[in-house]
Every structure is written in structure tokens, then in C-alpha cells.
Amino acid sequence: MSYSAINQIYNQYKNTYDEMYAENGTIRKNYRKFSKLLKKLSIEDLNSMSEFSRDFFMNQGVTFTVYDDDQGVEKIFPFDIIPRIIDYVEWKKIENGIKQRLKALNLFIKDIYHEQFFLKDKMIPAELIVSNPNYLRIMRGLNVPKDIYTHIAGIDLIRNESGNFYVLEDNLRTPSGVSYMLENREITRRLYPKFIPKNKVLPINNYPTLLYNQLKSLSGKKKPVIVLLTPGLYNSAYYEHTALARLMGVELVEGNDLVSENNYVFMKTAGGLKIVDIIYRRVDDDFLDPLNFNSASVLGVAGIMDSYRNGNVIIVNAPGSGIADDKAVYTYVPDMISYYLNEKPILENIKTFKLSNEDEKEYVKKNIEKLVIKRTDGSGGYGMLIGKDASEKEIENFIKKIKKEPEMYIAQPTLNLSTSPCLINDKLRPRCVDLRPFAIYGSNGIKVCPGGLTRTALKEGSLVVNSSQGGGSKDTWVINS
Numbered sequence: 001m002s003y004s005a006i007n008q009i010y011n012q013y014k015n016t017y018d019e020m021y022a023e024n025g026t027i028r029k030n031y032r033k034f035s036k037l038l039k040k041l042s043i044e045d046l047n048s049m050s051e052f053s054r055d056f057f058m059n060q061g062v063t064f065t066v067y068d069d070d071q072g073v074e075k076i077f078p079f080d081i082i083p084r085i086i087d088y089v090e091w092k093k094i095e096n097g098i099k100q101r102l103k104a105l106n107l108f109i110k111d112i113y114h115e116q117f118f119l120k121d122k123m124i125p126a127e128l129i130v131s132n133p134n135y136l137r138i139m140r141g142l143n144v145p146k147d148i149y150t151h152i153a154g155i156d157l158i159r160n161e162s163g164n165f166y167v168l169e170d171n172l173r174t175p176s177g178v179s180y181m182l183e184n185r186e187i188t189r190r191l192y193p194k195f196i197p198k199n200k201v202l203p204i205n206n207y208p209t210l211l212y213n214q215l216k217s218l219s220g221k222k223k224p225v226i227v228l229l230t231p232g233l234y235n236s237a238y239y240e241h242t243a244l245a246r247l248m249g250v251e252l253v254e255g256n257d258l259v260s261e262n263n264y265v266f267m268k269t270a271g272g273l274k275i276v277d278i279i280y281r282r283v284d285d286d287f288l289d290p291l292n293f294n295s296a297s298v299l300g301v302a303g304i305m306d307s308y309r310n311g312n313v314i315i316v317n318a319p320g321s322g323i324a325d326d327k328a329v330y331t332y333v334p335d336m337i338s339y340y341l342n343e344k345p346i347l348e349n350i351k352t353f354k355l356s357n358e359d360e361k362e363y364v365k366k367n368i369e370k371l372v373i374k375r376t377d378g379s380g381g382y383g384m385l386i387g388k389d390a391s392e393k394e395i396e397n398f399i400k401k402i403k404k405e406p407e408m409y410i411a412q413p414t415l416n417l418s419t420s421p422c423l424i425n426d427k428l429r430p431r432c433v434d435l436r437p438f439a440i441y442g443s444n445g446i447k448v449c450p451g452g453l454t455r456t457a458l459k460e461g462s463l464v465v466n467s468s469q470g471g472g473s474k475d476t477w478v479i480n481s
Helices: 029-039 043-060 088-112 126-130 178-191 207-216 238-248 304-309 329-341 358-366 392-404
Strands: 063-065 074-076 079-087 152-159 165-171 226-229 251-253 258-261 264-269 272-275 278-281 314-316 371-375 384-386 409-413 419-424 427-436 438-442 445-448 453-457 471-479
Touching: 029 079, 043 074, 043 079, 043 178, 043 419, 079 088, 079 178, 079 419, 079 427, 088 152, 088 165, 088 329, 088 438, 088 445, 088 471, 165 329, 165 427, 178 207, 178 238, 178 453, 178 471, 207 226, 207 238, 207 278, 207 438, 226 238, 238 251, 258 304, 264 304, 304 314, 358 392, 384 392, 419 453
Parallel strands: 079 471, 226 251, 226 278, 278 314
Antiparallel strands: 063 074, 152 165, 152 427, 152 438, 258 264, 264 272, 371 384, 371 409, 419 427, 427 453, 438 445, 453 471
């Protein structure tokens, strides 16, 4: 069957924006050259390419972990061979919007742990900060290197039915997914070896070098010792930890590989102890230092916060950065941009209802079938309710949870996420997608990798793109046409 004979089924995705097809069925400008390539491929060719990609990911060990799956925790990451293509002009707006947002968020974090002008000027309710589990009192008054808290960020974006990009959430603690972005590009380079260089697809394979240089810029040393601290083999992102450490040429360590003595952090080596200058940690705050946080933790390093406080080690991202990616604090980011930068947001937030507000809570209860309810500390698609898909019993149980802890929930309209064609059962079928670009903040400013990780809801009609709940991904091409 030729490509031109492959039907698209859009009935279940009415009032959505498709990345490839305009409403009248014509190909969008950024996809036209790629469409010509597809027309030369048969369905057998496409299926063969899909099989090649599955074998590639299997051989490379590109996996993720599902903790609640009785059939085993390790899964091969689902990949779709049809890339998502973004025009360069549109990408520049995204890039500038992310830089603006990250600057404001970083200034907010610094302010919250120092002068607290944002609180004093009543720009945000004080209880939203002081009662937040991500607010670390140990960070009050602590000066961090170069005044940078959010070194690595993954900003989740969605495109609505009008074709505009909106920020869904900010990931500022230990954002994951960059290794899948890199592997996706590696496989599409093999699937489309001539198309990518010929059509000026912006490269992303220099991300590890960019990350290393940005981390290095935080230190005054010419050759600082950088390590990547992982919780270990059973962490859901362990594959990513190993890949990034290897690609950057730094040591991958666990907590028991490090020791803090005399307010310095040392790495245990065959030749003895070696001073560590920068720790790119993938361990959550609560498990980072058993002397200062969770005393039962065996994942971190006892005394690491004392070394940090004395300026003898740099921790990336800074502890306490999570205060700015809380889903309730998210609603105030446009105000942060105005307050700290005196600018209008380039990328808008999604309309969000705070359930700690009585009027907004009542509205949500009356219109719950039109809304998505999320826990402010939730992630991975867990701890949420999609009203239109929920049963009366599920809604009833969720309302009870809201009544018990209203401050722990926010609500947003059910979004018509944009769709992108995916090869499923011998047809190109539309599936909902989001986008997570990655930004790195160093002494040289903010660098945004062109593209990012496009996550795909592979289940028909699903809005949930998380890999732990049946989602997959595809390569993201930014084309400078």
C-alpha cells in the first residue's frame, strides 16, 4: 500500500490542531518536503523502518521503568518513526519564551530564599510557600554559585486547537527525558540519512558537550571534577543517568561512592579520595543528605549540605529549586515575569484554578466533567482526574480528596492537545503530543537545545503522553528552511 493510500482517521480528534495536516487536509508548509519523501515509501517500507527502530532500541538498551507493573519493571521505550517538524521561526518564539521564563523562575527562587520581595508585595500567598514541602528552610540566606538555581530545566509545552503553544508545567528539580531525545535523533539519522542534512534540521547531538561546558562554567577551575549522582539501578531514569555520564565523560556515582569530610565532598577511587567540584544530582532533595533531610536515606551523601553551604561543592540543580515547579506556584509565573523582568510572557500559561480558593473550588466541583484535576506534587500522569473520562464513583472519591486537602490540587480545562501522525497498524493515525524542550543555565547564559522530546499518547483518544502510562515518543525536527 502506498503512502498516498494510507487513510487518516480524525473523527475522534475534532477541534484539534494537527502538526502535519491543515483543516482542509493540505500539508502544512513545514512538512511539505518530508511529505514528498513519504510518498515514495510503501507501507512495507514504513513497517520495516519501525521494526528497525524497535531492534535498535532493544540493542541499545533504551528502557524506562514502571514501578507498578506486575509483569516486570523494564520496558523498551516506544518510538514512532514519523518526526514532529517545527518551523525555525516558530521555534525561536519557543526558545525566547523558555529563556524568559527560566530567568524569571530563577530570580523568584533566589528572592524566596533571600529578601522575599515577592511575598512582601503580596504577589503570592505566603502559605503557598512556607507550607510547601519543596520549600527548604536550610536554603534561606544561602548564596549559590553564580546565583543560578535552575541549571537544567525541562519546560513542558502543549499546542492548543488554535495552534498556539502554552506552558503546561515547569520541571526544575531533576528533569528527565533528554537521553530519549538524543536516541530518537540517532535512530532518525539512520532512517532518513539524506533528508536530515539536506533539509537543515538543526543538530542536537552536541547536547552532552553543551551540558558539560555549562556545568564547567559554574566553577572557577579549568578542569573541575564533575560527577553524576544517581539513585541507582532501580531508578526509572537510570538508563538516562548512565548515558549522560558516558557522553559527558564524567563519573557516574551512587551515594556510597562519595564521602563528605572537612566540608568537602570526595569521590572514592582506586588511588584514594578525590575532591569533587560539581555534582549533577539525579537524587531528589529529600534523599540528598540524611543528616539534613530524610535520615533513613541511603541514596545521598551524609554532610553534603554542609559542603554546599561552605561553597566547596556545586550541586546541580540547587536544592530547593522545586518550590518554583510546584503546580500551584505555576499559576503565578506570568506575574513573576512581569515583576522581575518588567516584560509580558512570550509563552502563556494554561488557565488554572486554585482549589484553595473557595470560589474557584466551587466552580471546579460544578464543572468537573470539563476539567482535569491534578495534585500539585504529582508527576508521571499519576494523581490526576480527567473529568470527561471519569466515572461518577471516581469523581465522588476525588471530590472527597479535594475537600480534605484543597491546597494540594489545581484544575485546568480539558485541553485539545495537538495531534501528530503516528504509524499504527499500517496507517498514519493522529495521536496527541506534547513537547519538552531542555534548557541549560550556566555562566554563559541560557542555552536551549533545538527541538526537545515530543511525547506521544499512543492510545487512541488518550491525552496522557507519559511513558509509564502507555505513551511513547518521536523525534522533533527544527527546520531552518
